[in-house]
Amino acid sequence: MSEHSDHRTERDNLREKIIGLGEASLHKSYYQELQARLAELERFRALLDQTYDAVFLFRAKGGRIVDVNATAEVYLGYSRGELLSRSFDDLVSPAQRSDFIAYTRRKHRSPAESEETYRVSLVSRDGREIPTEVAFRSVTFGDDRYIVAIARDITERIRVERDLRIKECAFESSINGILIADPEGVVTYANPSFAEMFGYSGPEALRGMNLERFFVDPSAAEEIVRDLLENQPIILETEGLRSDASPFYIEVSGSVVRNEAGDPICIMLVVMDITERIRLDRLKRESYAQLGKNIEQFAVIGDHIRNPLQVIVGCAEMIDDPLAEKILEQARRIDEIITELDRGWVESANVRQFLRKHGEGVELPERRPISLSSQTDEDS
Structure with missing residues (x-):
C-alpha cells in the first residue's frame, strides 16, 4: 500500500472517531463516561433524598x-x-x-x-x-x-434537654442528699444538699470518692452496692460520717440505672439526715417509759393513802361521838378523789392502749381500788 493511501486511511479513522463511528470512537468513549457520571450523580441525589437531614x-x-x-x-x-x-x-x-x-x-x-x-x-x-x-x-x-x-x-432534642434541665434543677434544689456513683461505688455526682449534709465545701469535692467514705461502717456501702446490683431495693437506717469524722444518723434509699441491655450504668442514692428524728424517737420512748413509771408510782401512792385512811375510818366508826360522822364523810371524799384519779389515768383504756403501743415495753399495773365501805363492813 502506498504512503498516500496509508495517510488517507489514518485520516479517515480519525474522522470516524471524531464523529462517533468505529470501535474506537472518541464520541463513544465520552458518551460512556458521561453516562457513568450521570448515573453517579443520580445515586448521589437518591442518597441525599433518603437522608434524615434537609x-x-x-x-x-x-x-x-x-x-x-x-x-x-x-x-x-x-x-x-x-x-x-x-x-x-x-x-x-x-x-x-x-x-x-x-x-x-x-x-x-x-x-x-x-x-x-x-x-x-x-x-x-x-x-x-x-x-x-x-x-x-x-x-x-x-x-x-x-x-x-x-x-x-431538633424538636426531640430540645424536649429531652428541657426534661434533663428540669430533672437537674429538681436534683439541685432537693433538700435530700442525692448521690450518683458508678457500679464500682465511685462518686460521679452529688447535689449541694448532700455536700452540705456531709460537711463538704461543694459537690465537686466529692467526685471520685468511694461510697465507703460516707459511712461509719464501710461494710454498709458494700452492702448497698451489692443489693442494688442484685436488684434488691434498699431502705437502710445507719450512721453517716461527715468530713470532720463526726457521725450522724441517716436513712439511705437507692436504685440502679441500667441500659437497654440490662447492664448497670450507675446507682443513685437518696440520703436523709434523720438525727433529729432519732433523737425525738428516743426522747418519746424515754418519756413514755417515765410516764408509765409515774402512773405505777401514782397507783402505789394511792394504795399507800388508802391503807392509813382505812385505819382512820375504822377508828372513827368505833368512836361514839358526833364528830366521827364528820371524819367518815371526809374519808369517803378522799377515797372518791383517789378512785377518780385511778379511773382517769390508770384505768383509762385510751391511756393504756397508747402507752402499750408507743411505750415499748412499759408495764402498767392493774389497779383495783379498795372500797372503804366494803372494808368497813367487813371490819364491823
Missing part, C-alpha cells in the same frame, strides 16, 4: 434557593417548585429573621469552604415553626458563591 443550596447573595433534597420538602410541606421560588430567608421564623440575615451576610463575606452551625426555626407551609440546627458551608462554583445548608429537626 439539604438546601442557595446563593450567598440574595439567598435564592437553587436546589433542595426530598427531605426538605417533607419537613416543610412545600413542593420542590415552591421551594425553588423562594429565598432561604423566607423560611426562617419572623422573630429570628433579622438576626439570621445578618449572619448570612457575614457568611457571604467569609472564606470559602468554611463551616458553621446555627440554631434557627424554619416555618413550614402550614405555619408551624420547626426548631432546627443548621450546618452552613460556603462553596464557590465558578464566579458564584453559594451556601449549602444542612438542617436537622
Whole structure:
C-alpha cells in the first residue's frame, strides 16, 4: 500500500472517531463516561433524598434557593417548585429573621469552604415553626458563591434537654442528699444538699470518692452496692460520717440505672439526715417509759393513802361521838378523789392502749381500788 493511501486511511479513522463511528470512537468513549457520571450523580441525589437531614443550596447573595433534597420538602410541606421560588430567608421564623440575615451576610463575606452551625426555626407551609440546627458551608462554583445548608429537626432534642434541665434543677434544689456513683461505688455526682449534709465545701469535692467514705461502717456501702446490683431495693437506717469524722444518723434509699441491655450504668442514692428524728424517737420512748413509771408510782401512792385512811375510818366508826360522822364523810371524799384519779389515768383504756403501743415495753399495773365501805363492813 502506498504512503498516500496509508495517510488517507489514518485520516479517515480519525474522522470516524471524531464523529462517533468505529470501535474506537472518541464520541463513544465520552458518551460512556458521561453516562457513568450521570448515573453517579443520580445515586448521589437518591442518597441525599433518603437522608434524615434537609439539604438546601442557595446563593450567598440574595439567598435564592437553587436546589433542595426530598427531605426538605417533607419537613416543610412545600413542593420542590415552591421551594425553588423562594429565598432561604423566607423560611426562617419572623422573630429570628433579622438576626439570621445578618449572619448570612457575614457568611457571604467569609472564606470559602468554611463551616458553621446555627440554631434557627424554619416555618413550614402550614405555619408551624420547626426548631432546627443548621450546618452552613460556603462553596464557590465558578464566579458564584453559594451556601449549602444542612438542617436537622431538633424538636426531640430540645424536649429531652428541657426534661434533663428540669430533672437537674429538681436534683439541685432537693433538700435530700442525692448521690450518683458508678457500679464500682465511685462518686460521679452529688447535689449541694448532700455536700452540705456531709460537711463538704461543694459537690465537686466529692467526685471520685468511694461510697465507703460516707459511712461509719464501710461494710454498709458494700452492702448497698451489692443489693442494688442484685436488684434488691434498699431502705437502710445507719450512721453517716461527715468530713470532720463526726457521725450522724441517716436513712439511705437507692436504685440502679441500667441500659437497654440490662447492664448497670450507675446507682443513685437518696440520703436523709434523720438525727433529729432519732433523737425525738428516743426522747418519746424515754418519756413514755417515765410516764408509765409515774402512773405505777401514782397507783402505789394511792394504795399507800388508802391503807392509813382505812385505819382512820375504822377508828372513827368505833368512836361514839358526833364528830366521827364528820371524819367518815371526809374519808369517803378522799377515797372518791383517789378512785377518780385511778379511773382517769390508770384505768383509762385510751391511756393504756397508747402507752402499750408507743411505750415499748412499759408495764402498767392493774389497779383495783379498795372500797372503804366494803372494808368497813367487813371490819364491823
